[in-house]
Amino acid sequence: MNRQTSVSKQSASPTAVPQSALVPRVEVFEAADGITLRADLPGVNKDGLKVQIEQDTLTIEGDAKFTLPENLQPLHAEVRSQRFQRSFTLSKELDAHQITASLQHGVLELHIPKRAEVRPRRIEVKAD
Amino acid sequence: MFSLFGNQTERSLFDEFERLQSDMDRMFGGWPATSIRSGRAGAWPAINIGATPDDVHVFVYAPGLSAAAIDLSLQQNVLTISGARKLPEQKEGNWYLRERFDGEFRRAVTLPEDVDPERIEAKYRDGVLHVCIARRATVSPRRITIN
Numbered sequence: 492m493n494r495q496t497s498v499s500k501q502s503a504s505p506t507a508v509p510q511s512a513l514v515p516r517v518e519v520f521e522a523a524d525g526i527t528l529r530a531d532l533p534g535v536n537k538d539g540l541k542v543q544i545e546q547d548t549l550t551i552e553g554d555a556k557f558t559l560p561e562n563l564q565p566l567h568a569e570v571r572s573q574r575f576q577r578s579f580t581l582s583k584e585l586d587a588h589q590i591t592a593s594l595q596h597g598v599l600e601l602h603i604p605k606r607a608e609v610r611p612r613r614i615e616v617k618a619d
Numbered sequence: 620m621f622s623l624f625g626n627q628t629e630r631s632l633f634d635e636f637e638r639l640q641s642d643m644d645r646m647f648g649g650w651p652a653t654s655i656r657s658g659r660a661g662a663w664p665a666i667n668i669g670a671t672p673d674d675v676h677v678f679v680y681a682p683g684l685s686a687a688a689i690d691l692s693l694q695q696n697v698l699t700i701s702g703a704r705k706l707p708e709q710k711e712g713n714w715y716l717r718e719r720f721d722g723e724f725r726r727a728v729t730l731p732e733d734v735d736p737e738r739i740e741a742k743y744r745d746g747v748l749h750v751c752i753a754r755r756a757t758v759s760p761r762r763i764t765i766n
Contacts, residue, residue: 597682598745
């Protein structure tokens with residue numbers, strides 16, 4: 492529903508005519524304290540990355556940046572856009588204000604902690 | 620329990636469309652899809668190739684590696700990229716999505732025949748390997764005067 496269909500600047504794309512945004516491949520892992528999400532965003536650096544939360548929707552957007560010779564002619568293109576976008580719906584037990592993010596070698600890692608009050612607690616069962 | 624993944628089905632569907640589209644492009648349109656070394660469709664990492672009159676540029680979309688973990692070789696005009704990407708192990712928890720490539724990879728692409736293996740430069744930045752190979756000086760068309 493949130494798919495990005497607008498065409499962005501062509502000049503920045505290596506050997507490809509940008510079309511719709513690519514859906515980055517991700518991994519999502521849940522532990523007791525929260526959720527870790529990693530996304531492949533090759534070519535995206537800090538300046539080209541946008542992570543935002545609106546209501547309960549987490550959106551990741553990335554613009555890959557390349558310095559290219561002007562007269563580059565494409566010969567073969569498997570990646571046809573330099574834009575990435577993907578959205579996720581967060582649930583209430585996740586604390587959107589405490590998200591931490593890091594970006595290294597084109598991989599975004601987000602950690603979304605659970606609210607302290609909903610973290611699972613181990614309940615001691617005492618025998619008589 | 621968590622609706623973080625609520626729109627997963629829709630996403631996956633579009634994702635598949637996107638991959639299918641690029642696979643079709645590769646099979647029917649793209650160069651050098653007919654190369655004997657092309658490998659399976661949708662192989663990781665994805666590669667774009669472009670050329671100027673002076674150089675051939677290869678872009679390898681391989682995020683999450685270090686420069687030292689990438690093996691690059693050029694024999695004649697066949698460029699081979701290999702290495703491994705091991706994803707971090709996680710214990711005591713649950714996986715919901717695992718779409719990212721994990722393991723060893725190897726891809727070979729055939730470049731234009733006039734590339735010069737002696738003049739090659741490679742840089743790894745923001746998860747993209749950019750390989751620039753100079754082409755041998757092309758003989759520019761010579762105008763022949765007719766007497």
